[in-house]
Amino acid sequence: MKPYFGAWGFLLSLTAIEVALAYRHTPPVMMLTVLLALSFLKAGAIVTRFMHIAGEGARLAWLVLPAFFFIGLILLGILGDAGPAAYGAAQ
Template sequence: MAQTAEGHQQHPLGIYFWVWGLLFVLSAFSYAVDYFQLQGYLRWSLILLFMFLKAGFIVAVFMHMAWERLALIYAILLPPLCLLVFITLMAIEGDYTVLARLVAFGPAAEIIAPHH
């Protein structure tokens, strides 16, 4: 990385063009999932995979996270990851509650707490 006269780091433009091209390819793959009409868990797994890859490249390169100190990276990325863990735990608990109602009260519980 080159240093400018003011002491700021200047990253080579090539990496930005490579990541831009990679984002274009990942977007094309994401659209291909719809074009080939994939369904079920495969569809959503691929869409989420491409989404997370694109977001990761944008944060790492275009938001300059790849060149930050590790402490700052942890300070920015750990809170959202903790929130994702808590949301997952709540979703599991919600499914358990619906299942417990169905077992305890039978099909009538579906009227009380309809499952999406």
């Protein structure tokens, strides 16, 4: 149980940092970058510490991860069109 408590404490402290960050006057882009970085760190901690993906061997990781590469491609495809102009066009 000890490693799980460690992961739990780690995730809670990252959450505390996130909440504290929201109450500091951080520029939006900077804040979003840090929040996303912390979120991915937390997701990584859950997948490795609680879901034990490393124990499943590399082949499972290869099965899981490529899908997110394609999501990245979609992101590149649509976010270029986002912006105040897109909102105006929808009006």
